[in-house]
Amino acid sequence: MMVIGFWLMALALFAVATRVGRHVGLIPIVSQLLLASFGLPLLMYFWIEPGWQLSGADLIAPAWLKNLYSLAFALLLGHILSDVIDLRLDRQSVKIAVPSFAVPFACGLAVAYWFLPAQPWINSLAVGLVFAITAIPVLYLYLRHIDYPPVATRRLVQTAILIDLTCWTLFGLAQGSLHLSSLLLPLGLACTPLLLRVLGLRKPLTFSIGFFALLVVAEHFKLNALIFGIGYLLCMALLKVPLVLPLPTRWMSRLQTWIAIPLILTFGIVQIDVHSALSSLSLGQWAALLLLPIISKLLGNWLGLGWAGASFEGASRWRESVLLNIRGLSEIVFLNLLLHQQLISPALYFALMLMGLIATLLPALIGLHRASLHHVTVPARSSRANR
Numbered sequence: 001m002m003v004i005g006f007w008l009m010a011l012a013l014f015a016v017a018t019r020v021g022r023h024v025g026l027i028p029i030v031s032q033l034l035l036a037s038f039g040l041p042l043l044m045y046f047w048i049e050p051g052w053q054l055s056g057a058d059l060i061a062p063a064w065l066k067n068l069y070s071l072a073f074a075l076l077l078g079h080i081l082s083d084v085i086d087l088r089l090d091r092q093s094v095k096i097a098v099p100s101f102a103v104p105f106a107c108g109l110a111v112a113y114w115f116l117p118a119q120p121w122i123n124s125l126a127v128g129l130v131f132a133i134t135a136i137p138v139l140y141l142y143l144r145h146i147d148y149p150p151v152a153t154r155r156l157v158q159t160a161i162l163i164d165l166t167c168w169t170l171f172g173l174a175q176g177s178l179h180l181s182s183l184l185l186p187l188g189l190a191c192t193p194l195l196l197r198v199l200g201l202r203k204p205l206t207f208s209i210g211f212f213a214l215l216v217v218a219e220h221f222k223l224n225a226l227i228f229g230i231g232y233l234l235c236m237a238l239l240k241v242p243l244v245l246p247l248p249t250r251w252m253s254r255l256q257t258w259i260a261i262p263l264i265l266t267f268g269i270v271q272i273d274v275h276s277a278l279s280s281l282s283l284g285q286w287a288a289l290l291l292l293p294i295i296s297k298l299l300g301n302w303l304g305l306g307w308a309g310a311s312f313e314g315a316s317r318w319r320e321s322v323l324l325n326i327r328g329l330s331e332i333v334f335l336n337l338l339l340h341q342q343l344i345s346p347a348l349y350f351a352l353m354l355m356g357l358i359a360t361l362l363p364a365l366i367g368l369h370r371a372s373l374h375h376v377t378v379p380a381r382s383s384r385a386n387r
Contacts, residue, residue, distance in 0.1 A: 002052055006059055007266070013039065014262035028257050029138050029328045030364065033357040036265040041274045041350075056270040067220070069267050072260035074215040076333050077225060079256070082243050083136045084165045085233040092311070093155055096304035097162040100324060103300030104131040107292055115288045116348070122174050126343050129167045130334060130352055131293040132300075134160040135360070138328030142363055152311035156324060159304075164330055171334075172226030186224040189214055190231025197239055207236055208244040222341075261329065268336050268349060277347035289351040294359050297325045322363055327356035 014032055017039070021031025048054055060066070108131030112124035139160050143153040176183030192214065193207050201207075211232050218225040236243060245252050281289070301321035310317070335352055338344045344352070 002054060003059055003062060003065075006048065006052070006054065007065070007263075010040070010266045011259065011262050013043075014265075015258060018257065026364065027138070027141055029135075029141075029261070030357075030360055032261055032265060033328070033332075033353075033360060036269050037354050037357045040266060040269045041272065044270060044272075045274050056272065059270045060267060069263060070216050070220040072263045073333070073336065074212060074219050074225070075260050076256065076264065076329065077219070077229060077337075078212050078215050080136065080164070080330055080333060081168065081226075081229040081233060084161055084168060085230065085237060087161045087165055088158060089162070090155070090158065092308040093158040093162055095308040096155070096159040096301070096324070097166075099303040099307065100134070100159065100297070100300040101132045101163045101166055103303065104293060104296040105129065107131055107296035111288050111292055115285050123343050125174055126171065126338050127348075129171055130331065130338075131296060132163060133167050133327065133331050133334055134163050134324055135326050135328030135330040136160045136164055137330075138360060139323060139326045142323060142326060149312050152315060152320075155308075155311050156320060159324065167334070168226050169230060172224060172230060175224050176227055183224060183227060186218060186228035187231055189218065189223075190228050190235060193232060193235040193239055193241065204242050204244040205246070207241050209246055211236070211243065212246060225337075261332070264332060264336055268332075268339055268353070271339065272346040272350050274350075277350045280345070280347045281351060286351060289348070290355050290358065293352075293355050294325060294362070297359070298322070301325060319363075319366070322366060325359050325362060327359045331356040 014035060017031045017035040018028045021028065021034075044056070048059075060069075105128045108128030109124055111131070112119070112127040116124075116127070136157065140153070140157050143156065148156075173183075176186075192210055196207060196210065211229075214232070215225060215229055217223075218228045233243065247255065298321050301324040302317065305317045305320050305324075311320075331352070335344070335349055335356075339346065339349045
């Protein structure tokens with residue numbers, strides 16, 4: 001009962017933080033990151049662990065909770081992948097994306113090599129990808145939040161999609177290269193849309209429900225969910241079958257904001273021993289992990305935006321560099337994936353989450369936070385909304 005009580009309390013805290021944040025002009029993911037980065041660790045350190053005598057392992061032990069986590073994770077990963085697949089290449093977006101990905105990725109590899117203990121190459125690759133990733137849903141929400149010009153919005157969102165497609169695909173292929181069986185089985189499941197078409201099925205909802213259901217199965221049984229998800233959606237695109245949400249957009253958005261995101265954030269945070277995390281990283285490591293991802297990403301964005309040229313008269317290269325540095329939801333899902341697969345330590349997870357919070361807050365810190373629209377929930381299909 002104490003475990004259930006903790007999770008109900010955590011969801012309630014996220015709900016309160018989200019509503020309070022809206023009153024001061026913050027979008028939900030920023031409020032939720034603030035609570036996850038500061039509120040939950042303090043709660044665990046001063047009350048739950050000493051008072052309730054519950055450890056992080058106790059709080060994530062129930063089988064029903066792990067099943068619920070798999071469902072929430074598959075929901076968010078599915079939405080991100082559906083945005084990533086929705087890529088429409090144009091020359092200007094590619095010009096921005098190349099240095100915006102390459103510069104922080106190279107910096108992340110250097111940090112993994114010089115500042116972190118010796119580790120397998122795939123762990124270092126994962127750190128480099130975390131440095132490079134951009135949050136598609138949160139970026140679009142910020143751009144809509146400030147009434148950014150539609151043409152410029154489309155270009156920045158397409159750039160983020162290209163960057164994230166590169167990150168997710170590289171990591172999925174890297175995982176698959178370690179064990180051929182872990183690559184072949186997800187690829188086989190990814191061909192399910194072709195089988196459904198052979199069986200004469202045509203309704204998009206059938207294909208979409210199959211996508212989310214199999215994504216839950218892949219995540220639960222530790223299959224390569226990335227390869228499956230990307231491959232399945234590519235097959236749907238080949239067959240010209242659109243992805244249809246299993247619930248109305250409004251309800252899907254609420255499910256993400258009030259349950260899925262808080263659950264995933266809490267699931268990761270409670271596994272962290274805050275005292276151990278703070279002491280296991282040196283001051284130099286903390287500085288590198290908090291500052292270098294942001295600095296290198298800003299530099300890559302700056303170079304890419306200069307190469308592509310201004311999207312409209314009066315466009316600020318500095319402001320767009322800061323906007324493309326937003327991490328948010330994409331990084332949360334990626335970090336939880338890495339932590340779940342033990343490719344990063346809890347201390348590294350905590351440091352990179354703090355970095356993501358700082359990067360996501362930067363637009364607000366330079367004045368890009370005042371709401372111009374009343375509806376500020378996380379959109380279920382963010383990249384498609386800009387069409």
